[in-house]
Every structure is written in C-alpha cells, then in structure tokens.
Amino acid sequence: ALGNASDFEWTNKTIMYGAYVRTHSPFQNSDMMALGPPSPEEVALLEPFRGKVPDEVFGQPFVPPVSDGSGQDRTLLRKAVQLLQEAGCVMKDGKRMTPQGEAFRIEFLLDEPAFQAHHMPFIKNLGTLGIEATLRLVDPVQFRARRDDFDFDMIIERFGFSTVPGDSLRPYFSSWAAGTKGSNNLAGISDPAIDAMVEQLIAADTRPKLVFAARALDRIIRAGRYWVPQWYANTHRLAYWDLFGHPQKLPRYANGVGAPDIWWSDRAKAAKLEQAK
Numbered sequence: 001a002l003g004n005a006s007d008f009e010w011t012n013k014t015i016m017y018g019a020y021v022r023t024h025s026p027f028q029n030s031d032m033m034a035l036g037p038p039s040p041e042e043v044a045l046l047e048p049f050r051g052k053v054p055d056e057v058f059g060q061p062f063v064p065p066v067s068d069g070s071g072q073d074r075t076l077l078r079k080a081v082q083l084l085q086e087a088g089c090v091m092k093d094g095k096r097m098t099p100q101g102e103a104f105r106i107e108f109l110l111d112e113p114a115f116q117a118h119h120m121p122f123i124k125n126l127g128t129l130g131i132e133a134t135l136r137l138v139d140p141v142q143f144r145a146r147r148d149d150f151d152f153d154m155i156i157e158r159f160g161f162s163t164v165p166g167d168s169l170r171p172y173f174s175s176w177a178a179g180t181k182g183s184n185n186l187a188g189i190s191d192p193a194i195d196a197m198v199e200q201l202i203a204a205d206t207r208p209k210l211v212f213a214a215r216a217l218d219r220i221i222r223a224g225r226y227w228v229p230q231w232y233a234n235t236h237r238l239a240y241w242d243l244f245g246h247p248q249k250l251p252r253y254a255n256g257v258g259a260p261d262i263w264w265s266d267r268a269k270a271a272k273l274e275q276a277k
Contacts, residue, residue: 001083002106003064003228005125010071012231015117020231024063025218026172028232030163032214034061034222041212045200046219049193054223062222064229071121072128080129096130105132109152111143148182155186156230163253165214169198173221187226194220243270 008022025033037059038046046057056062067073088099096104106126108119119135126133138146146152162168171177173194177185197217204210236257245266250258 001080004076004080006122006228007067007071009067009069011118013069021234022064023229023232026221027214027218032211034215034218042216045216053193053220056223057219061219091130103132107153108135109155110137111140166202173198189226243273
C-alpha cells in the first residue's frame with residue numbers, strides 16, 4: 001500500500017530530469033536478478049517452502065507499479081486504500097487507523113537535505129490515504145545512532161553487492177541480523193526461507209548454482225515487499241578532452257567506463273586536439 005503511494009515516474013521526470021531508472025531487485029543490473037517464471041533449478045530450491053512463502057514466489061517476480069506520472073495516480077491510490085482496508089487499517093474521523101486503533105503515523109528519517117524534495121510528494125500522497133507522514137532531518141551522528149538502534153519508521157539507504165556475493169549477505173537479510181543492532185537488515189527481515197536461500201548461495205561451488213540461489217532469494221525478498229524500491233543510474237556521465245584511448249570491450253563493472261584505470265593517453269588524438277584549438 002505504501003509503495004503504491006510512491007510516484008517514481010513523477011519524481012524522476014520532475015526532480016531528476018529523467019536521469020534514473022527504477023530499482024526492482026537487490027541484485028539489479030546483474031545476472032542474479034530474477035526474471036520471468038522460476039527455472040527448474042530455482043523451483044527445486046524453493047519447493048521445500050511452498051505454502052510458507054507467498055505463491056507469487058513461484059510466478060513472475062514482483063515489479064513496482066508504474067504510475068501515470070501525474071504525482072497522484074488515482075488508480076494506484078485506490079489500490080492502496082483497498083490494501084489498507086483489507087489489513088484492518090480503517091478511516092476514523094478523517095484519519096487512517098492501525099488495526100490496534102492508533103493513528104497511522106510514519107516518520108521518514110533523513111540526514112541528507114537533498115532528499116527532502118523527493119519525499120514530499122510521497123508524504124503528500126500518504127496524507128491522501130489518511131496517513132500522518134512527516135519528515136525528520138537529523139545530523140549524520142544522530143542518523144547513524146538511530147539507524148544502528150533501528151529507531152525509525154522509514155529510512156533511506158543505498159546498498160550494493162559484489163558480483164560474487166557470499167556471507168556478506170547475512171548482515172542484510174538473515175534472521176540473525178534482524179536482532180543485531182547496527183546490522184544492515186533495516187527492514188527486520190526474519191524468514192526461514194530467506195535464511196535458507198542465503199546459506200544455499202554461500203555454499204554454492206559453481207557460478208550457475210550461485211546465480212540460481214540468488215534468483216530464488218531475490219524472488220522471496222521481492223514478494224515480501226520489505227522496501228519501497230527507489231532508483232539507480234544505468235549510465236555513467238563523463239566530460240573529458242578527447243585525447244584518451246581505452247579497450248573497445250570494457251569489463252562490465254569497471255566503473256562503467258573503466259576510467260581512469262584502463263585508459264591511456266593517445267598521442268594522435270592529443271595532436272589532433274591541439275590542431276583543433
């Protein structure tokens with residue numbers, strides 16, 4: 001429901017000049033990202049947990065909804081209202097209530113002033129749903145202290161994983177990390193199926209096995225709606241004098257362009273540039 005109130009298309013177009021694309025997966029932009037129905041190898045890993053994880057895990061992976069770009073997509077907001085109602089979050093005196101009868105409040109915790117503009121339209125849409133949403137900007141020290149204590153309602157973080165992830169995933173997704181202050185498991189994920197997929201990934205002794213385990217893990221995480229996906233840059237923007245050479249085929253993750261590690265000064269280009277001056 002909260003995800004439906006986040007209008008990425010409007011934010012990207014209006015605030016970020018269309019420079020970003022939506023994140024779908026914790027393994028975005030890699031072969032470990034789940035696409036389409038699960039392969040037989042993924043099904044074999046997931047089958048022991050059928051009935052214990054959402055049925056969606058065995059179908060198409062979750063993709064965030066695409067809005068009409070208006071900043072207030074009425075169709076998505078109506079869907080959000082429906083989901084909230086089904087969850088027992090009813091309206092009372094113009095305010096959304098939790099199933100426990102308390103006012104539904106959310107505080108966004110930030111330490112970067114630049115992100116305020118991105119969150120205000122989100123907060124406005126949450127207000128339309130009857131949710132009392134506010135934004136709190138704190139200094140980096142307080143932000144870190146509250147983050148480590150899990151003392152927040154919603155928080156913004158950027159995560160990036162290795163192309164060969166292993167036990168580094170435990171602090172992000174494991175039940176152990178959910179109860180460990182200072183861990184990166186900010187959503188408090190504690191799911192035996194996720195724990196098992198992380199261990200399968202760690203134990204993988206071939207690249208294909210690792211990829212299948214990562215995709216199975218990806219499906220469960222995305223089905224859990226643990227976070228409202230934001231965005232990433234799928235290009236690298238550079239301005240430079242045209243006097244450098246580089247290999248035609250670059251390593252995939254060599255900072256996108258490999259600069260400056262595998263670039264060199266090209267004398268012919270440099271001479272041509274001097275003539276052009």
